[in-house]
Amino acid sequence: MNFNQFLQIQSRRDFFRQSAAGIGTLALADLLAADSLPKTNPLAPKAPHFSPKAKNVIFMFMEGGPSQYELFDEKPALREHHGKPLPPSLTSNLRLAFIKPNAAVMGSSFQFRRYGKCGTPMSELFPHIGSCADDICLVRSMKSDAFNHHPGQLLLFTGSIQFGRPSMGSWSLYGLGSESNNLPGFVVLTSGRGTSGGTSNFQSGFLPSHYQGTVLRNSGEPILYLTTPEGVTPNEQKTTIDYLSRMNQERYHDTGDVEIASRIASYELAFRMQMAAPELLDFSNEPASLLDSYGVNSSDDLQRQFGRNCLMARRMVERGVRFVLMMDASWDHHSKLNSSLPTRCKACDQPIATLIRDLKQRGLLDETLLVWGGEFGRTPMVEVRKPEEADNAGRDHHPNAYSMWMAGGGIRGGQVVGRTDDFGLNIVEDQVHIHDLQATILRCLGFDHTRLTYRFMGRDFRLTDVHGNVVNKLLA
Secondary structure, three states: OOHHHHHHHOOHHHHHHOHHHHHHHHHHHHHHHHHHOOOOOOOOOOOOOOOOOOOEEEEEEEEOOOOHHHHOOOOHHHHHOOOOEOOHHHHOOOOOOOOOOOOEEOOOOOOEEEEOOOOEEEEOOOHHHHOOHHHEEEEEEEEOOOOOHHHHHHHHHHOOOOOOOOOHHHHHHHHHOOOOOOOOOEEEEEEEOOOOOHHHHOOOOOOOHHHOOEEEOOOOOOOOOOOOOOOOOHHHHHHHHHHHHHHHHHHHHHHOOHHHHHHHHHHHHHHHHHHHHHHHOOOOOOOHHHHHHHOOOOOOHHHHHHHHHHHHHHHHHHOOOOEEEEEEEOOOOOOOHHHHHHHHHHHHHHHHHHHHHHHHHOOOHHHEEEEEEOOOEEEEEEEEOOOOOOOOEEEEEEOOOEEEEEEEOOEOOOEEEOEEOOOOOOEEEOOEEHHHHHHHHHHHOOOOOOOOOEEEOOEEEOOOOOOOOOOHHHEO
16 A cells, blocks of 8 residues: 555544554554655656666657558569459458458559668658668568557557557656656647547556646647736746645645646646747757758648657757657548658658758767657558549558568667568568567667556556567667
8 A cells, every 4th residue: 555545545534433543554654655745746757677778759650551562561562463352362361441352452653772771672752761771670560450540549559459548658758757847758749630549649548647648739839828828927827836736735635646746747847838838949049951951941831840840859859858759640541542642751751861860960869769650551452432533542451561660769770670471461570569569669768568567456557468579679
């Protein structure tokens, strides 16, 4: 029993009804209280299980499921079999969201070339990312258990397709705390039209709410209601915050509710953010050439929005933000793949490459883990939703074999891990399940994923549930 649990079960009436036991618990309460009163900063940095390679994470989530065939896993066999169905022996047990297993194969319209000294093959759609191939570990053997978006996103970020579990960013913050006193430790940046998973991608679940992600908007006020109301001086606001804190402290002592401690921390952080957020968003000291490279001044709305988020992500990890989740939507190309995918790639290709080079030039790449990918991949078979429209070809969801990449803190770049069969239907070498990816990310942050747990409803929960193995091939 800890002090919070003691307070939650011990009422004053119970204390006097059981006087002997009540008096006996005074000593227990006194011992527990010393370690359990709300800290001045519940997000203060904590030591991991062992020396970490990465201090921060930037997770670039491409919502919808980018097509690995057009981007990272070239399959000449698809071109050879274009327009023909696959043999039933290959598709009899295939679970698909929308199309039938006998749908025709579709070959890619885009060419691949080798990039970097390592010679990693990547699509012509990603020439800038390709130029960073020597820093990138490309994983071609990812596997998920979910073939629809929301369950897939829940599994990727919380380790379960059930609602209510903490997200990866929340687990990271719970384990490590934050090195930023004036910004949230877990920040969410959005671009595109929005994700189907929504807030469940960055929820704190049963962890205290101060571990949940904070969304920074890309227009207007970065955080609603952060601006001080007109006519209210900083001293007046500070007095209000201090009074609320004292009231919340008293309530916390009565109930032991950790959410009250979260409320105290949130009020105080919001007050500090009023000074820090404007400076974070002020790019005036960044070189014009760097802003252009990120695409901040681009005439392309998609690139400008995504590039701004990449630059923000770099500025955040500089300021001690522990986990930055960039959610870009949508890569869900059930149709118009050949026209829509290049547009999406162009928007993010140069900004991502600039982010990698910028972090590297500043000495931050070795301590910042970059992850790029979606909740699953796409099928080798074509999907045609509106036959009457031109450019109607797309691909269905495919969780059994797809691609993601990682770079930076703790990752050995310049390599390809995993291999799929000739049609990309199944993994034939070095499968990396979602839980394995999560275990490896936690390993880079200095954690044994089986020991980073939180007790809830009588069970010790963890991000990887009861699964997952660290993929040592990915590690430097």
